[in-house]
Amino acid sequence: MRRLRQATYHVVLWLVAIVFFLPILWIILAAFKTKDDLLAVPVKWEFSPTFENFVALFHRHDFFSSLQNSFVISATAVVVAIAVSFLAAYCFSRFRPASTDFLMFILLSIRMVPAAAAVVPVFLMYTALGWKDTFWGVTLFYAMFSIPFSVWILKGFIDGISPRYDETGLVNGGSRLHVIFRVVLPQVRPGLIAAFIFNLIFVWNEFLFNFIIGGRKTTMIPVSLVTGSLAQGGVDWVFVASLASVYLLPPVVAIYFFQKYLLVGMTFGTVRGEV
Amino acid sequence: MTAPAGEPGVAIPGTERKAPMGRRLRALRMRWVDDSRFFPQMLVLPVMVFFVIWNIVPTLWMLGMSFYNYSLITGSPPRFIAFDNYVDLFSSTSVWLALSKTFVFVLGAVGIETALGLFLGFLFWGSTTMPGRRLALTLLFAPMILTPAATGTFFRLIYEPTFGVANHLVVRLFGKEINFLGDRSWAMFSVLVVDVWMWTPFMILITLAALGSVPKAELEAADVDGLPWIRRIRHVILPHAKFIIMLGILLRTIDSFKVMDLILQLTRGGPGNTTEVVGLMLFRKAFEGFTMGWSAALAVIALLIAIAFTSIYLFILNLSREERGLAR
Numbered sequence: 053m054r055r056l057r058q059a060t061y062h063v064v065l066w067l068v069a070i071v072f073f074l075p076i077l078w079i080i081l082a083a084f085k086t087k088d089d090l091l092a093v094p095v096k097w098e099f100s101p102t103f104e105n106f107v108a109l110f111h112r113h114d115f116f117s118s119l120q121n122s123f124v125i126s127a128t129a130v131v132v133a134i135a136v137s138f139l140a141a142y143c144f145s146r147f148r149p150a151s152t153d154f155l156m157f158i159l160l161s162i163r164m165v166p167a168a169a170a171v172v173p174v175f176l177m178y179t180a181l182g183w184k185d186t187f188w189g190v191t192l193f194y195a196m197f198s199i200p201f202s203v204w205i206l207k208g209f210i211d212g213i214s215p216r217y218d219e220t221g222l223v224n225g226g227s228r229l230h231v232i233f234r235v236v237l238p239q240v241r242p243g244l245i246a247a248f249i250f251n252l253i254f255v256w257n258e259f260l261f262n263f264i265i266g267g268r269k270t271t272m273i274p275v276s277l278v279t280g281s282l283a284q285g286g287v288d289w290v291f292v293a294s295l296a297s298v299y300l301l302p303p304v305v306a307i308y309f310f311q312k313y314l315l316v317g318m319t320f321g322t323v324r325g326e327v
Numbered sequence: 328m329t330a331p332a333g334e335p336g337v338a339i340p341g342t343e344r345k346a347p348m349g350r351r352l353r354a355l356r357m358r359w360v361d362d363s364r365f366f367p368q369m370l371v372l373p374v375m376v377f378f379v380i381w382n383i384v385p386t387l388w389m390l391g392m393s394f395y396n397y398s399l400i401t402g403s404p405p406r407f408i409a410f411d412n413y414v415d416l417f418s419s420t421s422v423w424l425a426l427s428k429t430f431v432f433v434l435g436a437v438g439i440e441t442a443l444g445l446f447l448g449f450l451f452w453g454s455t456t457m458p459g460r461r462l463a464l465t466l467l468f469a470p471m472i473l474t475p476a477a478t479g480t481f482f483r484l485i486y487e488p489t490f491g492v493a494n495h496l497v498v499r500l501f502g503k504e505i506n507f508l509g510d511r512s513w514a515m516f517s518v519l520v521v522d523v524w525m526w527t528p529f530m531i532l533i534t535l536a537a538l539g540s541v542p543k544a545e546l547e548a549a550d551v552d553g554l555p556w557i558r559r560i561r562h563v564i565l566p567h568a569k570f571i572i573m574l575g576i577l578l579r580t581i582d583s584f585k586v587m588d589l590i591l592q593l594t595r596g597g598p599g600n601t602t603e604v605v606g607l608m609l610f611r612k613a614f615e616g617f618t619m620g621w622s623a624a625l626a627v628i629a630l631l632i633a634i635a636f637t638s639i640y641l642f643i644l645n646l647s648r649e650e651r652g653l654a655r
Contacts, residue, residue, distance in 0.1 A: 078481065079481045095495040139371070161634050169630055171610075172609070172626045174385050228361050260476075308461065315536050
């Protein structure tokens with residue numbers, strides 16, 4: 053009896069999870085339909101899967117460039133951001149300069165500003181300086197985009213490491229850089245992983261800034277997705293569906309493997325705990 | 328922290344350890360770092376550079392621009408008009424209309440997400456022994472880690488009036504067609520549904536974290552005492568869980584206030600202006616109307632609201648840290 057109840061409970065939980073996944077499943081299924089099946093009225097529940105859409109997608113000239121942009125820009129930006137943020141977080145945690153609280157507040161408020169408000173001044177600046185649609189213009193912007201989150205999350209993790217370690221390292225003749233990189237850095241690995249994974253997801257996902265300050269040379273996948281789905285004179289839904297399926301794979305795989313960092317990742321590093 | 332023995336190279340005789348060549352070289356080369364009085368400043372400098380270039384400068388630029396009449400269409404140089412943009416902003420009915428729509432959206436989205444998230448969070452509480460839990464949670468949490476620009480696209484396909492599956496089901500069930508995104512009375516509802524779908528998992532995650540922060544011992548004590556559920560929630564769970572839940576709700580409030588790319592992708596603010604929330608209005612005025620001065624003024628207002636939200640968030644965060652004795 054108890055086992056039966058347990059089993060029903062688990063089935064219910066699985067059903068809830070599946071219901072939340074259904075809309076995503078629908079777009080993945082659409083990617084395996086032929087154009088006629090996809091546009092069929094009434095909706096076709098049975099169809100023979102085809103890989104033609106993906107073949108067509110891989111043959112489009114703009115697909116690999118936006119895929120490559122997505123990977124290269126997000127990886128570069130996040131690596132830069134984390135390197136820079138780690139040093140700052142170490143400083144905020146250990147030396148606590150007088151402005152620490154204020155700076156942490158400002159960094160947090162960057163996250164709270166509506167993207168549409170933040171994009172206006174950046175757009176004005178980028179057009180004036182001619183940084184639009186340049187690799188470093190976009191990448192360094194995304195580095196800044198990732199810094200607030202990285203500083204917050206890494207400061208939380210460094211706070212959790214006793215300063216005794218630093219003192220021991222210094223007393224034993226280690227240099228300050230030795231203390232930072234050989235003593236503290238290895239201990240905040242979980243924080244670094246969480247910051248890395250979630251910043252990657254956020255930059256991978258970013259649409260608005262890429263749309264406004266990017267261009268042909270720096271288009272990333274979400275922008276191609278949106279421009280594809282807003283095409284004049286009929287949307288090419290099989291293209292949109294197959295591109296969306298490719299787009300959503302990395303984030304979903306990432307949260308499967310890094311599930312324990314999900315909470316810290318989604319709450320800006322302010323709430324910690326296991327799910 | 329500045330122990331004299333910490334100076335590298337000034338090794339005490341006899342205690343000298345054989346460091347690898349590479350490490351000794353680095354210690355030597357980095358003496359200017361170790362001896363510097365400005366070591367902490369050096370550490371923050373890179374972030375400050377980024378911060379000044381990509382935040383301070385654009386923000387000041389925006390603040391300055393908000394005092395000008397500047398349109399990208401006319402091509403005429405910006406004209407200084409002092410506070411006219413702000414005056415226009417506060418007397419414009421469309422701004423107040425957009426604000427009221429944002430308010431409806433925030434209230435509806437956060438309310439439903441919180442209620443549903445708390446309920447499902449409680450449901451998922453005892454799921455630790457569930458087979459395939461990791462996969463199930465991945466499926467459950469997938470909506471919130473995808474960008475609204477993409478999920479908006481998914482739902483455009485689902486809501487599509489002719490071959491979309493939503494309409495197909497509605498016709499099957501009620502025998503009536505609904506143009507979800509094109510009908511004035513349904514558009515806001517349809518957008519809300521998508522937002523609820525995306526962010527209820529977040530509230531589930533928050534609820535799970537909040538429930539996880541309740542000490543096991545107290546729950547067992549409540550079990551032994553046979554405390555009824557209502558009182559268990561009130562006296563055992565809530566005192567521990569409330570801060571995390573509050574932070575979650577606040578984060579959702581801020582984020583739904585920011586909503587923009589989801590609605591841009593779903594309805595572009597239409598039909599008419601029925602779904603034009605503040606974020607979207609800002610975007611359209613700036614990048615479809617190209618009235619940069621006016622948009623900058625609206626962006627300044629949005630910035631101030633964001634700063635207010637941040638203060639509240641930090642206030643609650645500090646409360647929760649004090650409560651847990653983590654105040655540093």
